[in-house]
Amino acid sequence: MEVQEKIIELLAEATDTEASEINADTAFADLGIDSLDLTEMAMQLEEEFGIELEMKPEINTVGKLTEVVEALRG
Amino acid sequence: MSFRIIGTGMYVPSKVVTNDDLAQIVDTNDEWISKRVGVKERRFSENEFASEMGLKAAQNALSDAGVKPEEIDAIFAATVSGETSSPSMACMIQNGLGVSCMAMDVSAACSAFLFLLETAAAFFALHKEFKKILVVGTERMSGILDFADRSTCVIFGDGAGAAVLERGENYLDSVITVKGGDTVIKIPHGNGNSPYFSREQDTPYIHMQGQETFKYAVTAISQDISDLLERNHLTIDDIAWIVPHQANKRIIDFAAKRLGIEKEKFFCNIEKYGNTSSASVPIALDELAKSGKLKRGDKIILCAFGGGLANAACLIEW
Structure with a gap:
């Protein structure tokens, strides 16, 4: 599964939002999720893609997280 | 291994503090705390120290077991919020019970009750004459909370839990993992007033990186439960209840999701008491036992995680 597609799927599930309403520009803050939601998502991404991911404040949109995860996958 | 649990007891102070009450002190609200932590209310001590709460929980456990204090061969206790470093919490409780026996504390923060059980198992093995051991976790967490820090003060509560153990074969297996470090969770002591010491120290409250x-907690629970099941050739269907440390409902829910276990398998009472650190597992165990939902012969898993970092789980036949 593509990284961005997976991130959107996880966010849609966590926030009860339609996946079609989330895109690369969507900011996590706009979805009303908190730091533990992001940690949950990071752990699921680690498992899915076999990476170690540290969530930092500057990773604040779907697009930025996608870039970070893709870079970690190499 | 070497014991069975023949009685449980708990004690919480009478003062109920709701989320709305805390919202008067710090910038928070009931909806956020209920949804994000899972706590609706907690008890805060107004005039009882941890040892006094621990004594009451111990007396309740002894009464439940039908055991007199003088029948106890050893008392093991745990706390991170006791009123004294010395005497130990176990000695304070022993004094309250008016008995003379081996008594000492074990320090492992929120996981301590599991470490008390492991210690008891070792002592039963070492001292063939020991027949009964009392274990107690007791906390006045309100004494080490920073009530200006909304990220921690809404999580914790005060209370005590205890169990009476009798030599037996129902402590079936355990896993313990310790990875030392103070960057994730720590509770510093004050520096004292030495005129010679000049190092800065963090404030003497709970410091936790959320x-x-x-x-850490989700990974610890998931790994420990998986290991126990695998090592004992069991599936989750063989387990009647999992009694986890009541740290945060979201930790328990996410661990359940990762393990593919229904949430209802985890006994939770965090909504009533918050996180009571070393007292949380024995308080939950006592409530579960008294609820009638636990039958003799049921296999249960206790699991906990916390400062140290230290985490542990054990498999018990009730």
Whole structure:
């Protein structure tokens, strides 16, 4: 599964939002999720893609997280 | 291994503090705390120290077991919020019970009750004459909370839990993992007033990195439960209840999701008491036992995680 597609799927599930309403520009803050939601998502991404991911404040949109995860996958 | 649990007891102070009450002190609200932590209310002591709460929980456990204090061969206790470093919490409780026996504390923060059980198992093995051991976790967490820090003060509560153990064969297996470090969770002591010491120290309250704690806790629970099941050739269907440390409902829910276990398998009472650290597992165990939902012969898993970092789980036949 593509990284961005997976991130959107996880966010849609966590926030009860339609996946079609989330895109690369969507900011996590706009979805009303908190730091533990992001940690949950990071752990699921680690498992899915076999990476170690540290969530930092500057990773604040779907697009930025996608870039970070893709870079970690190499 | 070497014991069975023949009685449980708990004690919480009478003062109920709701989320709305806390919202008067710090910038928070009931909806956020209920949804994000899972706590609706907690008890805060107004005039009882941890040892006094621990004594009451111990007396309740002894009464439940039908055991007299003088029948106890050893008392093991745990706390991170006791009123004294010395005497130990176990000695304070022993004094309250008016008995003379081996008594000592074990320090492992929120996981301590599991470490008390492991210690008891070792002592039963070492001292063939020991027949009964009392274990107690007791906390006045309100004494080490920073009530200006909304990220921690809404999580914790005060209370005590205890169990009476009798030599037996129902402590079936345990896993313990310790990874030393103070960057994720720590509770510093004050520096004292030495005129010679000049190092700065953090404030003497609970300091916790929320995201790292969450990640550590979920990983610890998941791994420990998986290991116990695998080692004992069991599936989750063989387990009647999992009694986890009541740290945060979201930790328990996410661990359940990762393990593919229904949430209802985890006994939770965090909504009533918050996180009572070393007292949380024995308080939950006592409530579960008294609820009638636990039958003799049921296999249960207790699991906990916390400062140290230390985490543990054990498999018990009730």
